[in-house]
Amino acid sequence: MPTIIRDLPYFDQPTRVQLSGRSFTVKRDQIILWISITEKGISQPDPRVPRFPAILDIGCNYNVLINERHLTAWAGIQPGYLRQLMRLRVAGEPVSHVAANAWLHANVPGKRDEMASRPPFLLELLPGIAVYPAKEGQALYPRLPLVGLRAFRRAGLQLAIDCRRSLVSIRTPGRIRLFD
Secondary structure, three states: OOEEEEEEEOOOOOEEEEEOOEEEEEOOOOEEEEEEEEEOOOOOOOOOOOOEEEEEEOOOOOOEEEEHHHHHHOOOOOHHHOOEEEEEEEOOEEEEEEOEEEEEOOEOOOOOOOEOOOOOEEEOOOOOEEEEOOOOOOOOOOOOOEEEOHHHHOOOOEEEEEOOOOEEEEEOOOOOOOOO
């Protein structure tokens, strides 16, 4: 499985993404990946583990930055369930870094929100993910979870962004193939 994400489109105008019967805004030029979160040590996720949208943010300094409300509602994980590794500051706020991995779901080529039938690809995240606290009465930060470039480093993934065609591909390292 050399190619995980193939010809994933992103758009030059705002779009919407659907999750659990709700619609969420995706801003122009935001690249949406579909991921799942599990505790560390899981070698194959249960097929019922929920997947949800996350923004590929190559400027994000964390593997994954997720609001605790998204972790609970979308990933189905209570923040206290995951082993806390450290506390750090994000935008001046104390944030928990917890032991978790992410799973990257393959898309149907040319489609953003349709998943291929292949199993998801494990992103082993060291040290884990950053969980931003939910603030009562305040807008969620981040608005959608963020996946940083750092999440791809350990797996040695190759990221290709075709800005002319507005397409993204992510593949595992390996020999060059003309057709996969």
